[in-house]
Every structure is written in structure tokens, then in C-alpha cells.
Amino acid sequence: LKIIWGSLPKALRPPLWEPLLYMDAFCFVVCNLLAFVFQMVEKGTSLLKKLEMNVSEAEKRTGKNSVNMQETYTVYLIETRSHITGIYSGSDGSTPVPDMLWRRYSEFELLRTYLLVTYPFIIIPPLPEKRAEFVWHKLSADNLDPDFVERRRVGLENFLLRVASHPLLSNDKIFFLFLTDEKGWRDAVLETGFQDKVDSRLKSLSASFRVKNPDKRFTALKQYSDELNTAISQLLRIRARVADRLYGVYKVHGNYGRVFSEWSAIEKEMGDGLQSAGHHMDTYAASIDDILEEEEHYADQLKEYLFYTEAVRSVCRKHELIQYELEMAAQDLTYKKQQREELATGTVRVFSLKGMTSKLFGQESQEQREQKLMALEQDIKEGEELLKEKNQECHEFVQSAWKDIERFKEQKDRDLREALISYAIMQISMCKKGIQVWSNAKECFSKM
Amino acid sequence: MMSVGAPKGLPSSGQKPITEMIHPLSAVEEPLSPAPEVTVNAGGDKDTGLTNGTPVETSSPASVSSLFNRLQLDDDLDGDASTETRDLFVTVDDPKKHVSTMETYITYRVSTKTTRIEFDLPEYCVRRRYQDFDWLRIKLEDSQPTHLIPPLPEKFVMKGVVDRFSEEFVETRMKALDKFLKRVADHPVLSFNPHFNAFLTAKDLNKRQGLALLTKVGESVKYVAGGYKLRARPAEYASMGDYLDTFSGKLGTMDRIAQRIVKEQSEYLTELREYGTVYSSWAAVEEELQRPLEGVAGSVSTCCRALEDLSENISQDFLPVLREYVLYIESMKNVLRKRDQCQAEYEGRLEAAVLRRQEDRTPIPAEVEKCQDKVECFNADLKADWERWQRNKRQDFKQILTGMADKNISYYEKCQSAWESLITVLQDKQTDDKTRQGPFGRCFKALSSSL
Numbered sequence: 001l002k003i004i005w006g007s008l009p010k011a012l013r014p015p016l017w018e019p020l021l022y023m024d025a026f027c028f029v030v031c032n033l034l035a036f037v038f039q040m041v042e043k044g045t046s047l048l049k050k051l052e053m054n055v056s057e058a059e060k061r062t063g064k065n066s067v068n069m070q071e072t073y074t075v076y077l078i079e080t081r082s083h084i085t086g087i088y089s090g091s092d093g094s095t096p097v098p099d100m101l102w103r104r105y106s107e108f109e110l111l112r113t114y115l116l117v118t119y120p121f122i123i124i125p126p127l128p129e130k131r132a133e134f135v136w137h138k139l140s141a142d143n144l145d146p147d148f149v150e151r152r153r154v155g156l157e158n159f160l161l162r163v164a165s166h167p168l169l170s171n172d173k174i175f176f177l178f179l180t181d182e183k184g185w186r187d188a189v190l191e192t193g194f195q196d197k198v199d200s201r202l203k204s205l206s207a208s209f210r211v212k213n214p215d216k217r218f219t220a221l222k223q224y225s226d227e228l229n230t231a232i233s234q235l236l237r238i239r240a241r242v243a244d245r246l247y248g249v250y251k252v253h254g255n256y257g258r259v260f261s262e263w264s265a266i267e268k269e270m271g272d273g274l275q276s277a278g279h280h281m282d283t284y285a286a287s288i289d290d291i292l293e294e295e296e297h298y299a300d301q302l303k304e305y306l307f308y309t310e311a312v313r314s315v316c317r318k319h320e321l322i323q324y325e326l327e328m329a330a331q332d333l334t335y336k337k338q339q340r341e342e343l344a345t346g347t348v349r350v351f352s353l354k355g356m357t358s359k360l361f362g363q364e365s366q367e368q369r370e371q372k373l374m375a376l377e378q379d380i381k382e383g384e385e386l387l388k389e390k391n392q393e394c395h396e397f398v399q400s401a402w403k404d405i406e407r408f409k410e411q412k413d414r415d416l417r418e419a420l421i422s423y424a425i426m427q428i429s430m431c432k433k434g435i436q437v438w439s440n441a442k443e444c445f446s447k448m
Numbered sequence: 449m450m451s452v453g454a455p456k457g458l459p460s461s462g463q464k465p466i467t468e469m470i471h472p473l474s475a476v477e478e479p480l481s482p483a484p485e486v487t488v489n490a491g492g493d494k495d496t497g498l499t500n501g502t503p504v505e506t507s508s509p510a511s512v513s514s515l516f517n518r519l520q521l522d523d524d525l526d527g528d529a530s531t532e533t534r535d536l537f538v539t540v541d542d543p544k545k546h547v548s549t550m551e552t553y554i555t556y557r558v559s560t561k562t563t564r565i566e567f568d569l570p571e572y573c574v575r576r577r578y579q580d581f582d583w584l585r586i587k588l589e590d591s592q593p594t595h596l597i598p599p600l601p602e603k604f605v606m607k608g609v610v611d612r613f614s615e616e617f618v619e620t621r622m623k624a625l626d627k628f629l630k631r632v633a634d635h636p637v638l639s640f641n642p643h644f645n646a647f648l649t650a651k652d653l654n655k656r657q658g659l660a661l662l663t664k665v666g667e668s669v670k671y672v673a674g675g676y677k678l679r680a681r682p683a684e685y686a687s688m689g690d691y692l693d694t695f696s697g698k699l700g701t702m703d704r705i706a707q708r709i710v711k712e713q714s715e716y717l718t719e720l721r722e723y724g725t726v727y728s729s730w731a732a733v734e735e736e737l738q739r740p741l742e743g744v745a746g747s748v749s750t751c752c753r754a755l756e757d758l759s760e761n762i763s764q765d766f767l768p769v770l771r772e773y774v775l776y777i778e779s780m781k782n783v784l785r786k787r788d789q790c791q792a793e794y795e796g797r798l799e800a801a802v803l804r805r806q807e808d809r810t811p812i813p814a815e816v817e818k819c820q821d822k823v824e825c826f827n828a829d830l831k832a833d834w835e836r837w838q839r840n841k842r843q844d845f846k847q848i849l850t851g852m853a854d855k856n857i858s859y860y861e862k863c864q865s866a867w868e869s870l871i872t873v874l875q876d877k878q879t880d881d882k883t884r885q886g887p888f889g890r891c892f893k894a895l896s897s898s899l
Binding site for chain 1: 691694695698701702705708709712713715716719720722723726727729730733736737740741743744747842845846849850853854856857859860861863864867868870871874875
């Protein structure tokens, strides 16, 4: 085991569950797990190795929408570049991968919905926000605003890269077509019939059902996801208010620029110093625009994980549904078995209308009984098959989901730490600018 | 020009008005004593003479050398009085609250060190309250009408709005009073004023104030009843007046800007504090990220404290000086007006005298010549004070603006270091993790080593 562990490259070593550490059986499972994961990761990273991609541009288009009305929308240019020859697209795999194609936001949404439905046990990377939220006053909430479009472009690129670097998702054919087949992709995705599953997925998200024995890990995960959602929402909201206030502080200093200039006109010796100091005050006031613009990137990084929590929650809910169906199937089987016993022994343990009526109106004939028993046996057999299926489904779901959850946790910790570091760097840069401007002003004052 | 036995050797000190103030020697009620009276304030009323109230305290005047050192540090005020020739040092400090049945008020210790012969002793230490300063200022204005008297901080404060006994208010006021006395002490003419002398030295100022009050009314009436109107203000003084008006306006604008900045900073601070706590509450639900998030909360908190200091500085150091200069300008305008009146009186009298001479060959009375002298002295005094004031103004504003820049630099430096130390922590953790491979990696290592 040590050898296997040591032979894996550092980045691929997956996290493991602490409570199971000391079980022998665990080691066997681990070996298989490692092999499986190793394969998956290998497979996953291979797409990104072969195909470089980015969302390079955005453009406004006008056209007729589904209700035949003129609308303006933005399209984004996805550029791909293949390192290795031999990547072909098209249904027969005959045409080489094109370099670029245009997609609009709604198409990205469609792709994502497909992924959500097809891989319900995977935490699907989120898209950038549809409408600008958590804006501070100067920032535009308009979807066509160039700054918003630019930030969205970055967000969409990020989405594609996340999918392309996921061990499982990156191998999806539809995803590949999305990147390479401008016209044919839509038909291909509809052909998969994922739309049918959309409804059931929505049901699972909104339905309220009680699971008798909830999986503690999933419960904890759902709770964490809710807590993270709350924390980041709060953070984004207050950050916007802080940005507003900081903007105010800087801009008021611009007034110093004007008054120093006016004052310098009536002074002799002090005039020059005041005048130049005034210019520096103007510079100071103007500097806040760039500073806050840059901070929006930090907000975007946080937003991504805010939206990620929704994907996590969705996986938990799906698990709940599966668990629930399993419990229902088990319950149903138990009930049917009880019925069989009753019928066979003639005792009524469970209250049923039939039992009551037979008591009141006399017993059934032996023939009827045997017919019922046979039907019940059939039911039970089917029920046992169903239970087996559900068990399998649940087990597989839990395995795959938990693998992805661990991957996600590591990714989240890594990414958010990077985000915090870059935020600190932004703050330092802001401080340095401040020191620079005030030092310049101070020099002017000293020459007064 | 008639020369009068003016106090020490400055030709521009000029003639005093006729109904002069109390003769320096006649005003002394009792021998001046240097030591402060150590008595308990029994809450007596004004008639029995409140002592220059010290609360129960046995503080002796500061030792000679420390006083000297302290005073020397404040020599940034006047440009023309070089430190070597300065022979009078005054300091205001040590505010103390006095509670009596009648009222509550603050007194300040006024310490003097001097080698001048006009003072009997080389050192004095007395306690004064605001109304004593006010008295002094009025006396100076009346007795030295040709000179610019430095301003005092605002007398009246709205009782509901401002806490007269808060540390901040007292501190600010005390600094302004200190500045006031220093300016007077540095003035070549005002510093020799007997009222100033009495203020610095008298054990009991109140008895003298009582007598002084009677004469005060008469003097101010004199100037109002002048009744002469100036035809044209000479260009020189007109441009001074214009400058003062414009400058006053600019000061008002700067005052509003500074207040606005303080307000915006305060609102920013409120949001920033909440911002920091949100990081802390997020940290509580995280494992790996707990330390980094707490770190951010900590850095934000440091920035908050730095911001508090910055805002405080604007309120305590910057704004008071702006306001002081607004008062100074009013004072200067007053002096200009008085000068105008003086000139008007002369011109009026001269005109009348010339007419009379034309009529009946009466020679121009000596009075008219005296008036001319008065005007010339006034002009000379004013110009000298104007120059001095301009120098002071330049120095003061250079100082507070440089100070403002320094405080801002210091604020950003504090914030920068807070964020830089955070990065160190965050990045250390990163390299740490790369070798640890996370908490699970640690467990697995333990497992693998046990196999």
C-alpha cells in the first residue's frame, strides 16, 4: 500500500475517511479506489492537455427571439486550440476541431442543465450570475454594460475550464460538441432526452419528504453548504456597502483639489505648493475607481463559490431522494411480506379493510386465497428486485458523490485561500498608492 | 513723531491711546507671589474671592530645566523672534475640573519662565480659567488697538450638543489657549502689556478684573462714538481686506470638506467593522480556511483602529486650526476697521482745521498733528503685525497640512503592514499544506506507516 501511495503523484492523492482508517477491509477498498481515481484523473486531465480553450471576446447581436420579437443579446467567442492532431468532431468524427465558435449565455445554461441532470452525483461548476447582484452604487446592474459583459466573459471561461478539468465531466461528448460544433450541438443535446429528467430533478429539489435514517455525512454537508451560502452572501452584501463608503471618502478629497487651487491664487509664497498639492488630491480622488474595479474580481471569485453551494445542495437533495425511494421500497417490501404471512397463516396482524370485510362477510374461498398468494409472491419478488436496484443505486451514488465532494472540498479550500491572498495583495497595492499620493502631497506642502 | 517712554526698544510700539489702561504699578493689589496657592476649594462665591482654584494637590511648579525644555519644543510659532533672544516662555497645561455649588468649570495651569525685568521673579505658576483668558483678550484689544490680537477658541458652546468636560474638548481648548498665550508672548509689543503681565503672575486675578470692568466700558464707547467716515481705504489696506475675505471663504470651505471627510470615514468605519465580523463568523464554519479567514478579520480590525486614529487627528488637530484662523481673520478685519477709523478721524479733523485756518487763520491745533502721528503709528503697527501674521499663517498651515499628509501616510502604512503579515501567514500555510497533503493525507500517512 505504501508503494502504491508513494507512486502516485502528489496532486492525485485523494483524501480519505478518518473513521475507517483502522479497518483492514478499508485497505482493500482503498486500493481499488486509488486505481479507479487514478484512472479517472488521468482521463480527465487528458482533455485539457489536448485541447486548450478560452472565451476571448463578446459581441452584441440582434435577432428575433422565440416569440418573434427583436432582441439584443451578447454572444461570446469560444476559441479552442488542439495540441495533438487527431481531435475530430462531427457525428462521424470526420471534420477537424474548428478554432472558434460563438455561444450565447442561454446555450451555456442549456449545457449546464444537461450536466446537472446527467451527473446528479457531481457538483457541477456554476455559471456566472445571470443578473448583476450585490452591486455597489456606481456599478451598473445592466446586463449590456461593458464591464458586466467583460466580467461575465471571464466567468464563462472559468466555467468551461472547470468542466474541462473535472475527471468525469471533461469526457462528456456533449461538452465536447458544445466546444466544437456550433450548429449541431443543440440537436445532439436534445437527442439525449435529458429534458425528461429535468422535471424529476426539479421535483427532487422542491419536494419535501422525510427520510427515516438520513446519512449523517450528507446532512452535515447540506448544513455546511447552507452555512457557507449565508456567510458568503453576507460578505458580498457588506463588501458592496464598504465599497460605497470608501468611494465616498476618496471622492470628497477631490474637493480639496479645487479649494487648494482657488486658495493658491491669492497666495504668494504658498501658491505653488498648494497648487501642486491640489493636483495630488485630485489624483487621490480618482484612484478609487480602478481600485474598486479590481476588487470586483475578488467578489466574482466569492460569487462562484456562492453558486457552488447551490450545486452542493442539489447533490444532497438528490441523495435524499434516492435514500427516500430506497426506504420506500424497503417499507413496501416489508408490508407485502407481512401480507403474505397473514394470508398464509390466516392471522390478521395488520389492519386492512379486506381483513375486516372478510371477518364480517365470511372468509374467502381457498381458491381465491391461493390466487392472491401467488400474485403477492410475484409482487414480493419484484419488490426484492427493486430493493436490490435501489440499494445498488444508492450505494453507487454515495460512492461517486462522496469522491467528488472530497475533490470539491480541496478545490474550494485551495481556491478560496488563493482568493484571500489576492485580496490581501489588492489591499497592499491600495495602501502603496495611498502612501505615494500623500507623500507627493506632503512634499508640496513642505515647499509652501 | 512724539516718542513716548515705550517699553523695551521697539520703535514701532507707538503711542498709547490717551485714556490708557491702568498704570502698571497702580494695579497691583498685593505682592506677586510665585507659588500657587494650595487651598481646598471650599465652594465659596465670587465675592469672597475664589482662589485661583487648585483642587487638593501638592504639585510644585515644574522644575526649572523641565519647564525650559518643554517650552523650547514649542518654538515653531514666530519666525522673527529667534530662540536666542527670546526671554519669555509660557505654557498652558494640566487641566483640572472644579466643582462648586454655583458652577463647574475647568482651570488650566499657566507656567511662565522669563528673564525680563518687568517680572519680579524668573518663574511663575498660576491657574486660570477660560473667562480669565477672555478678560485678557479684551484688555489687550482695548489697550492695544493698533495691534492684531490672536484669537481665542470659541467661548460659547451649546450645552446639549458639546460636552464641555469631555477629554477631547478640554484637550482641544487647552491647545488653543496655549497657542494664544504663546502668540502674545512672542509679540514684541503685546508681550510687554501689563495686563498680560498680571495675567501671568497675579495670584488673584479676580479682584483686578473687578476694577478693570469699570474702565472697559468707557474705552469701547470711545471708538464707536468716533463718527468719522473714511472716504477711501488706501489700496494697500483694501487689498488686505480682500485677501482676508477670500481667505476666510476658503477656510470655511476647507472646514466643511474636513467635516465631510470625518463623516464619510465614520460611516466607512461602521461598515468595515461589520465586514470584519462577517469573516470571523465564516471562519467558524470552516476547517482549513478558519485560520486564513480569521487572519483577514484581524487585518480588517487593525485597519479599523488605524482609521479611528486618522479621523481623530482631523478633528483634534486640523479643524481647530482652521477655526482659529477664521477667528484670527475677524480679529484682523477689526484692526483694519479701527485703522480706517483712526485715519478717518485724522482726515476729518484736518479738514475742519484747514477750513478754520482759511476762515480766521487759526493755526492747525497740535491735536491734529497728534492724530497724524496716531495714524502713522497705527499703519506701522498694522503692517508689522500683518507681516508677522502672514509668516505665522504660512508656518501654521504648512504644519497642519504636512501633519495631515503624515497621518494619512501613517494610516496606510499601518494597513499595509497588517495585510503583509497576513500574506506571510497565508503563504506559510500553503507550503505547509503541500507537504502535508491535507488532514486526510496525514491520517493516511499514519495508516501507511502502520502497515
